[in-house]
Amino acid sequence: MVIVGAGQGGLQLAESLRSEGWTGPIRLFGEEPYAPYNRPPLSKAVLCGDQSADHLTIRGPDFFAKKAIELSTGTRVTAIDRAAREVVLADGGRVAYEGLALATGSRARTLPLPGADLDGIMVLRTLDDAEALCRRMAEARAIAVVGGGFIGLEVAASARKFDREVTLIEALPRLMARAVSPAISDWYADLHTRRGVRLLLSTGVTGFAGVDGRVTGVETSAGPIAADLVIVGVGVIPDDALARACGLDCDRGVIVDDFSRTSDPTIVALGDCTARRLPDGTLRRLESVQNAVEQAKSGAARLMGKERPFTATPWFWSDQYDVKLQMAGLSAGADTSVTLGSPEEARFSLLHWRDGRFVGCDSINRPADHMAARKLLDRGTDLTAAEAADPAFDLAARARAG
Ligand SMILES: Cc1cc2nc3c(=O)[nH]c(=O)nc-3n(C[C@H](O)[C@H](O)[C@H](O)COP(=O)(O)OP(=O)(O)OC[C@H]3O[C@@H](n4cnc5c(N)ncnc54)[C@H](O)[C@@H]3O)c2cc1C
Numbered sequence: 001m002v003i004v005g006a007g008q009g010g011l012q013l014a015e016s017l018r019s020e021g022w023t024g025p026i027r028l029f030g031e032e033p034y035a036p037y038n039r040p041p042l043s044k045a046v047l048c049g050d051q052s053a054d055h056l057t058i059r060g061p062d063f064f065a066k067k068a069i070e071l072s073t074g075t076r077v078t079a080i081d082r083a084a085r086e087v088v089l090a091d092g093g094r095v096a097y098e099g100l101a102l103a104t105g106s107r108a109r110t111l112p113l114p115g116a117d118l119d120g121i122m123v124l125r126t127l128d129d130a131e132a133l134c135r136r137m138a139e140a141r142a143i144a145v146v147g148g149g150f151i152g153l154e155v156a157a158s159a160r161k162f163d164r165e166v167t168l169i170e171a172l173p174r175l176m177a178r179a180v181s182p183a184i185s186d187w188y189a190d191l192h193t194r195r196g197v198r199l200l201l202s203t204g205v206t207g208f209a210g211v212d213g214r215v216t217g218v219e220t221s222a223g224p225i226a227a228d229l230v231i232v233g234v235g236v237i238p239d240d241a242l243a244r245a246c247g248l249d250c251d252r253g254v255i256v257d258d259f260s261r262t263s264d265p266t267i268v269a270l271g272d273c274t275a276r277r278l279p280d281g282t283l284r285r286l287e288s289v290q291n292a293v294e295q296a297k298s299g300a301a302r303l304m305g306k307e308r309p310f311t312a313t314p315w316f317w318s319d320q321y322d323v324k325l326q327m328a329g330l331s332a333g334a335d336t337s338v339t340l341g342s343p344e345e346a347r348f349s350l351l352h353w354r355d356g357r358f359v360g361c362d363s364i365n366r367p368a369d370h371m372a373a374r375k376l377l378d379r380g381t382d383l384t385a386a387e388a389a390d391p392a393f394d395l396a397a398r399a400r401a402g
Pocket of ligand 1: 004005008009029030032038039040041042043075077078103104105106124126239270271272273286288289290292316317
């Protein structure tokens with residue numbers, strides 16, 4: 001079995017192949033010079049200085065030896081020869097496969113604008129990016145963050161911890177617009193403003209200014225913003241180049257089904273590089289640890305000729321300052337919401353319905369609500385808004401009851 005991409009999903013697939021009973025060789029190829037590591041702390045504890053980068057590794061060297069997983073770091077796969085069932089390595093070497101998994105992840109999107117190549121304009125995707133950003137943040141005076149999604153907001157919160165002047169520029173009228181409801185966006189706008197971030201919503205970036213090759217500011221539709229460090233957090237591009245080049249079906253990612261199958265029966269794909277049709281009929285990329293891990297489990301089963309569909313409710317989390325946001329389900333387009341708890345005390349959840357169906361829950365510092373909502377959503381329970389709006393309603397008890 002050959003796995004391309006030694007990240008969160010690639011490692012899980014290797015582990016799952018062993019637990020599914022595969023006793024043959026497993027080769028795991030990763031382009032980065034590191035063993036698989038956790039990315040979520042890169043924009044959170046690592047940037048804040050609360051966690052050292054040495055503690056990100058998911059499994060130690062003993063694990064790979066014990067499970068007989070041959071990990072090759074610093075090794076890029078450059079092509080897939082489907083006819084010969086071989087992958088081609090950057091040094092020209094060829095490795096035969098019986099089953100192949102693509103877990104190539106995604107790359108940070110950049111802005112093709114005037115001045116975008118100035119020194120001091122950075123993205124955050126890898127451990128190397130995070131270490132470079134930590135060094136730059138220590139020296140910076142004024143930081144501009146482009147993008148009010150999870151990464152941009154987590155970076156802004158980390159930068160405020162070091163008392164840096166932070167301006168966050170978002171093109172849309174609200175924060176995290178693709179993932180959370182307007183009420184949660186507003187709550188976060190207030191939180192960041194209170195913590196000293198200057199928020200510019202509905203503001204487009206048109207270019208970057210610099211002196212002697214170093215960035216000095218961001219040009220925006222609201223005027224120029226001075227900054228000696230700019231972090232661009234405007235989403236990711238799926239790394240589906242290998243798949244496209246060998247003729248697999250792709251549409252903004254390698255297209256897979258609930259079993260992680262691609263259009264070639266010997267190849268599965270998983271994680272950030274994939275797009276999957278969800279129950280609402282939309283083809284979506286879900287860029288999350290849960291998605292990579294669950295698709296990897298399904299993919300490993302598939303390579304062993306078994307069926308283990310990934311149909312669990314999507315979930316995600318984000319840590320900003322001392323606030324934990326957890327999201328269960330996909331609540332975009334919700335038409336009815338019920339609040340549990342207290343937004344003023346920063347402990348509340350919003351439950352969401354669309355066309356009378358319970359579709360999601362956004363929780364702020366209420367992890368028990370998040371767990372209960374996931375259970376209900378997984379079971380497809382017909383919880384109604386009227387029931388949840390009753391002052392005596394207990395979400396955890398409802399989840400226990402089924
Ligand atoms: C800063 C940051 C914060 C995040 N925070 C959260 C969070 O709070 N919660 C959450 O759920 N998710 C979070 N995520 C997203 C999560 O980390 C990803 O969804 C997850 O890592 C996806 O796993 P993956 O295996 O698909 O890709 P990755 O973990 O990105 O691994 C892909 C690997 O494949 C390698 N590769 C690519 N092409 C090749 C090739 N041709 N040959 C060899 N190797 C190759 C890449 O170098 C990379 O190492 C965060 C991501 C980032 C960057």
